[in-house]
Amino acid sequence: MFAVQMQGIVKRFGGLVANDGIDFELKVGEIHALLGENGAGKTTLMRILYGLYTPDEGEILIGGKPVRIHSPRDAIRAGIGMVTQHFTLVPTLTVAENITLGESGSLLDLQQIETKVEALSGRLGIPVKAGTPVGQLSVGEQQRVEILKALARHARVLILDEPTAVLVPQEVQALFEVLDRLRREGISVVFISHKLHEVMTVCDRVTVLRDGRAVGTVEKSQTTPSELARLMVGRETFGVHRQGERPSTGVLLRVEGLNVKSRKGAVGLHHLSFEVQAGEVLGVAGVSGNGQAELGEVLSGMLQPESGRIWVGTQEVTGASPAELTRAGVGRIPEDRHASLVGELSVADNLVLDQLEHFSRHGVLDRNAVRRNAERLIAEYQIKALPETPIRTLSGGNMQKVLLARSLSRNPLVVIASQPTRGLDVGATDYVRGRLLEQRARGAAVLLISEDLDEIFALADRIAVLFEGKLMGILNTREATVEQIGLMMAGTPLKRSSVKEADRG
Amino acid sequence: MEIFLVGWVAATLRVATPLIFGTLGELFSERSGVLNLGIEGTMFLGAFIGFTVASKSGSLWLGFFTAVLVGMLSGWLMALLAVRLGVNQHVAGLGMTLLWTGFSLFGFRLIFGEPKVPPSITPFQSLSILPDSTFLGPVINQHGLTYVAFLLIPLTGWVLHRTRFGLNVRAVGENPEAADAAGLDVYQIRTLALMIGGGLMAGGGAFLSLAQLGAFTYGIVAGRGWVCIALIIFANWRAVGVLWGALIFGGVAALQLRLQTMGLQLPYELFLALPYLVTILALIIAGRNASAPAALLKAYRRE
Ligand SMILES: Nc1ncnc2c1ncn2[C@@H]1O[C@H](COP(=O)(O)OP(=O)(O)O)[C@@H](O)[C@H]1O
Ligand SMILES: [Mg+2]
Numbered sequence: 001m002f003a004v005q006m007q008g009i010v011k012r013f014g015g016l017v018a019n020d021g022i023d024f025e026l027k028v029g030e031i032h033a034l035l036g037e038n039g040a041g042k043t044t045l046m047r048i049l050y051g052l053y054t055p056d057e058g059e060i061l062i063g064g065k066p067v068r069i070h071s072p073r074d075a076i077r078a079g080i081g082m083v084t085q086h087f088t089l090v091p092t093l094t095v096a097e098n099i100t101l102g103e104s105g106s107l108l109d110l111q112q113i114e115t116k117v118e119a120l121s122g123r124l125g126i127p128v129k130a131g132t133p134v135g136q137l138s139v140g141e142q143q144r145v146e147i148l149k150a151l152a153r154h155a156r157v158l159i160l161d162e163p164t165a166v167l168v169p170q171e172v173q174a175l176f177e178v179l180d181r182l183r184r185e186g187i188s189v190v191f192i193s194h195k196l197h198e199v200m201t202v203c204d205r206v207t208v209l210r211d212g213r214a215v216g217t218v219e220k221s222q223t224t225p226s227e228l229a230r231l232m233v234g235r236e237t238f239g240v241h242r243q244g245e246r247p248s249t250g251v252l253l254r255v256e257g258l259n260v261k262s263r264k265g266a267v268g269l270h271h272l273s274f275e276v277q278a279g280e281v282l283g284v285a286g287v288s289g290n291g292q293a294e295l296g297e298v299l300s301g302m303l304q305p306e307s308g309r310i311w312v313g314t315q316e317v318t319g320a321s322p323a324e325l326t327r328a329g330v331g332r333i334p335e336d337r338h339a340s341l342v343g344e345l346s347v348a349d350n351l352v353l354d355q356l357e358h359f360s361r362h363g364v365l366d367r368n369a370v371r372r373n374a375e376r377l378i379a380e381y382q383i384k385a386l387p388e389t390p391i392r393t394l395s396g397g398n399m400q401k402v403l404l405a406r407s408l409s410r411n412p413l414v415v416i417a418s419q420p421t422r423g424l425d426v427g428a429t430d431y432v433r434g435r436l437l438e439q440r441a442r443g444a445a446v447l448l449i450s451e452d453l454d455e456i457f458a459l460a461d462r463i464a465v466l467f468e469g470k471l472m473g474i475l476n477t478r479e480a481t482v483e484q485i486g487l488m489m490a491g492t493p494l495k496r497s498s499v500k501e502a503d504r505g
Numbered sequence: 506m507e508i509f510l511v512g513w514v515a516a517t518l519r520v521a522t523p524l525i526f527g528t529l530g531e532l533f534s535e536r537s538g539v540l541n542l543g544i545e546g547t548m549f550l551g552a553f554i555g556f557t558v559a560s561k562s563g564s565l566w567l568g569f570f571t572a573v574l575v576g577m578l579s580g581w582l583m584a585l586l587a588v589r590l591g592v593n594q595h596v597a598g599l600g601m602t603l604l605w606t607g608f609s610l611f612g613f614r615l616i617f618g619e620p621k622v623p624p625s626i627t628p629f630q631s632l633s634i635l636p637d638s639t640f641l642g643p644v645i646n647q648h649g650l651t652y653v654a655f656l657l658i659p660l661t662g663w664v665l666h667r668t669r670f671g672l673n674v675r676a677v678g679e680n681p682e683a684a685d686a687a688g689l690d691v692y693q694i695r696t697l698a699l700m701i702g703g704g705l706m707a708g709g710g711a712f713l714s715l716a717q718l719g720a721f722t723y724g725i726v727a728g729r730g731w732v733c734i735a736l737i738i739f740a741n742w743r744a745v746g747v748l749w750g751a752l753i754f755g756g757v758a759a760l761q762l763r764l765q766t767m768g769l770q771l772p773y774e775l776f777l778a779l780p781y782l783v784t785i786l787a788l789i790i791a792g793r794n795a796s797a798p799a800a801l802l803k804a805y806r807r808e
Contacts, residue, residue, distance in 0.1 A: 050686075052807065071688070088683035089683055091679065092675070093679070102684070411734065472721070490711055
């Protein structure tokens with residue numbers, strides 16, 4: 001008995017085929033993982049089922065009957081609910097108002113709605129505070145509101161798009177318990193993820209997508225993580241890992257008592273102190289929005305600290321501008337690729353954008369030098385583009401290569417990498433990680449700010465955890481466990497004695 | 506002194522009336538995420554339609570309601586441009602103001618020609634609840650429409666916060682993606698909000714020609730629409746705030762009229778400018794903590 005059948009789904013975005021004839025079947029009362037690398041087409045497929053995209057070809061059957069789903073309203077009527085990656089909640093409205101949004105009726109009896117919401121949340125074991133504005137809730141709580149919202153409309157099929165990406169390990173556990181309870185109530189769940197161990201923990205069946213195609217559906221009991229990995233990437237994963245420990249040769253980046261005022265809707269930084277040695281990767285872990293972006297901005301001169309001091313090598317750079325930091329030997333791989341490149345300009349121009357003084361004479365750009373530079377870096381960094389190609393036509397992976405080429409070709413003392421592999425495919429991810437480790441081997445100090453714990457564990461020598469703009473502690477990677485990092489990500493500081501040890505190590 | 510005070514309060518309420526209509530209209534639009542700069546033109550249109558229908562039919566109320574209806578059509582047109590077609594809201598709004606200003610002037614000349622004495626009608630009379638001679642008489646004996654305007658403030662608050670339609674309006678103004686995902690029709694809700702808004706704006710304009718003046722002149726609206734745009738910010742996009750905003754502006758405007766007649770040796774332009782200066786001041790003070798609907802100015806389009 002199938003809750004949903006999708007047959008031959010095709011979805012194109014311009015020239016790109018995001019879904020290329022996908023078949024997908026969801027049984028009643030199962031938790032079905034949709035597994036695949038970033039860009040495999042998972043979100044697209046489910047947005048089609050929820051009416052947010054219109055497919056170019058293909059059929060959808062609900063309970064065996066063909067249906068046309070043109071909008072979320074149709075999907076809701078067909079018993080489908082979706083929790084999208086970016087939550088679709090109205091921050092100024094209360095939990096109850098958000099949950100009742102879209103229901104029919106003319107008057108709004110908030111009292112009654114709040115009672116109903118609390119009854120439902122009690123029955124499903126999903127605690128929420130019905131009268132609180134959603135904007136004041138934590139991300140994990142907001143996710144629960146999203147799930148309740150779908151269930152309050154009698155969804156029999158619940159789609160969760162990468163639900164664990166925003167959660168700390170403990171919250172993930174709680175989410176899995178909720179999903180278990182839903183399964184017992186006979187609700188079918190589509191669980192989108194690119195994390196193997198999660199899929200192996202919580203799901204009954206797994207459909208693997210690769211490059212817009214479904215490459216297989218397997219029972220969990222009949223498969224292994226390595227088989228799934230092979231299906232996902234089409235080859236055995238090798239992954240990039242840091243090799244061996246390196247003796248320290250001195251501190252290259254030092255931050256002392258850094259404070260940054262909190263801006264609207266963001267946390268500040270509070271009393272941050274740490275050092276990064278030559279030939280070391282310091283990973284900064286944390287749940288999204290706990291000060292990582294601010295740290296990256298301060299260290300690249302985009303944000304002025306309120307107090308505290310920063311040194312690069314022996315030079316103090318507190319309050320320096322981005323250009324001064326570049327001259328002092330800071331290379332940055334910024335979080336927002338698009339904001340750091342000029343889409344309309346060519347690859348060659350973008351490669352010299354922040355060092356025009358080296359490529360001009362008496363204020364006139366030396367076109368030949370710009371071109372030679374581009375040709376050299378395109379070859380060295382395997383960028384799939386010509387010097388004159390406009391940046392905006394490049395894929396995310398190639399844009400990242402341009403950024404890497406621009407900052408790493410100058411052999412910086414300190415590399416600040418913010419979310420360097422976010423949204424990249426496996427190949428590009430491995431490439432970027434390899435380049436960062438090259439910098440480590442060369443003797444640069446690398447600060448790796450990442451929300452991907454696997455990445456941090458694979459690359460970092462030491463791990464610092466940020467929570468609400470405060471440092472929860474720094475651990476040596478070989479002594480750290482995921483559980484412990486998880487606790488710190490949720491706001492439990494590391495005990496003082498071990499902080500000292502890690503600092504010395 | 507007491508006479509002065511009573512007269513001042515009475516005038517304040519009268520001056521505030523069209524502002525309340527207009528600002529509440531703009532409130533509906535902006536809470537749904539659409540800045541309607543067509544307000545100045547829509548008020549002008551309301552004044553013109555109201556006057557013309559009333560003078561031709563002899564019924565003031567028919568004039569008023571026709572103006573409201575036409576204002577709703579104007580709101581619908583704004584929705585077509587800014588919501589359905591996703592035209593930049595500044596461009597669409599200013600375009601509407603230019604359109605309705607030209608349209609009304611042209612229509613007026615077409616219907617009434619260019620008479621030496623501007624045509625006039627007997628305007629709405631104030632209610633006589635108390636004898637005019639009693640102390641509070643002038644304050645209480647306002648136009649029926651003034652009472653309507655002041656009742657519309659709590660009514661608007663109630664609609665926005667206690668009805669599903671109001672919840673929907675607030676949701677599409679804050680996060681249309683969320684509203685869409687919740688199964689709401691963002692276009693339809695914004696269109697309705699703009700139509701209600703347009704009706705209210707035109708009603709405010711009609712008050713000017715049908716109650717305040719009994720005539721239609723080129724300068725009848727005189728920037729009141731733009732004042733409403735400022736009052737919204739002052740009101741921090743809340744209905745109760747509209748009350749205070751309209752009273753402050755109305756109060757200062759009524760005061761300057763009185764000051765002018767007291768024969769102070771100051772250029773009269775200074776008095777005329779006074780309400781606007783106070784509005785700017787109030788904006789500077791109140792505007793700092795104002796938080797606009799998050800989706801204001803953003804056209805919504807689903808992929
Ligand atoms: N709205 C869109 N416009 C253009 N391209 C898109 C859009 N949504 C997704 N894509 C592209 O479609 C492909 C599949 O994306 P997506 O379904 O989000 O993958 P996944 O969820 O598996 O990471 C990607 O290459 C992505 O860039
Ligand atoms: Mg996705």
